[in-house]
Amino acid sequence: GEDVEQSLFLSVREGDSSVINCTYTDSSSTYLYWYKQEPGAGLQLLTYIFSNMDMKQDQRLTVLLNKKDKHLSLRIADTQTGDSAIYFCAESRNSWGKFQFGAGTQVVVTP
Amino acid sequence: NAGVTQTPKFQVLKTGQSMTLQCAQDMNHNSMYWYRQDPGMGLRLIYYSASEGTTDKGEVPNGYNVSRLNKREFSLRLESAAPSQTSVYFCASSADRGRYEQYFGPGTRLTVT
Numbered sequence: 001g002e003d004v005e006q007s008l009f010l011s012v013r014e015g016d017s018s019v020i021n022c023t024y025t026d027s028s029s030t031y032l033y034w035y036k037q038e039p040g041a042g043l044q045l046l047t048y049i050f051s052n053m054d055m056k057q058d059q060r061l062t063v064l065l066n067k068k069d070k071h072l073s074l075r076i077a078d079t080q081t082g083d084s085a086i087y088f089c090a091e092s093r094n095s096w097g098k099f100q101f102g103a104g105t106q107v108v109v110t111p
Numbered sequence: 112n113a114g115v116t117q118t119p120k121f122q123v124l125k126t127g128q129s130m131t132l133q134c135a136q137d138m139n140h141n142s143m144y145w146y147r148q149d150p151g152m153g154l155r156l157i158y159y160s161a162s163e164g165t166t167d168k169g170e171v172p173n174g175y176n177v178s179r180l181n182k183r184e185f186s187l188r189l190e191s192a193a194p195s196q197t198s199v200y201f202c203a204s205s206a207d208r209g210r211y212e213q214y215f216g217p218g219t220r221l222t223v224t
Contacts, residue, residue: 008151033212042115042201042215043154088153099144099213103153 004102006089011108018076020105022089025070029091032065034074037086037104046074046087084109113137117202117216124192124223132187132219134202142205143185144213145169145177147198154201160185192223 003025012018024032030051035043049056049063049072056063062075076083089102115136124130136143141162146154146169156169158177166177174196176188185204189196199220203213 004153040218042217043203043213044215045212048212098159099154099156101146101154103151 003100004089004091006087006102006105008103009106009108011110012079014079014081014109014111016079018074018079018083018107018109020074020076020087020089020107022072022074022102023070024072024089024091024100026091026093026100027067027070029093031092032063032072033088033090033092033099034061034063034072035088035090035101037088039085043088079107079109081109081111083107115202115204115214115216117200117219119219120217121220122222124189124221126193126223128192129188129190130192131189132200132202132221133184134186134216135184136202136204136214137183138204138206138214139182140204140206140214141182143179144203144205145175145185145187146201146203147171147196148201148218149198157187157200189221192221194223197221197223 006022033048034046036046037043060077064073086104088104090099118133144159145157155171160166160179163182178186199218201218202216205213
């Protein structure tokens with residue numbers, strides 16, 4: 001079964017905040033990541049968090065990690081139409097950095 | 112600085128044909144990866160190479176082979192293409208231990224008829 005789970009779709013109005021959620025199963029995960037994929041392109045790293053952190057903020061992006069519940073979230077403040085994309089949650093599981101990706105959340109920003 | 116490049120961008124094959132997808136990175140990264148992306152399934156790892164000279168199977172290796180030609184290049188070969196291999200293929204690379212950001216290529220869209 002899938003070890004990283006995400007909801008598949010999120011619709012948000014321009015200017016509102018978006019929250020994308022992810023759950024993972026491996027408690028030994030070292031790093032957790034959020035990637036963005038725009039149509040026809042590869043994945044681009046947005047941000048990542050070490051497993052010993054609870055929160056990371058980077059401009060409009062806030063990542064929250066709840067290790068007890070194995071829950072990761074990405075909040076995008078003041079969502080813009082350029083934020084429309086697929087967002088992937090990923091974890092790396094061991095010391096050399098093998099990755100496990102979720103199925104991706106399609107975010108659609110409406111005017 | 113091109114990052115990760117992949118060729119070709121698009122390819123149509125008939126069942127049973129073979130082809131090689133090429134990937135190169137210019138960031139002096141040690142690790143390289145091949146993924147396939149199918150709707151609703153995220154990215155699934157096909158093969159990876161932790162360092163030059165080594166390759167290992169990922170989650171879905173059947174029907175594929177890889178070659179880590181040198182530190183820069185990592186190719187993926189389909190020996191006898193099947194319709195189930197219709198997918199978008201991404202190559203990625205990452206630096207050595209300590210920081211695990213992966214850099215992705217633009218992808219190859221493969222259709223097998």
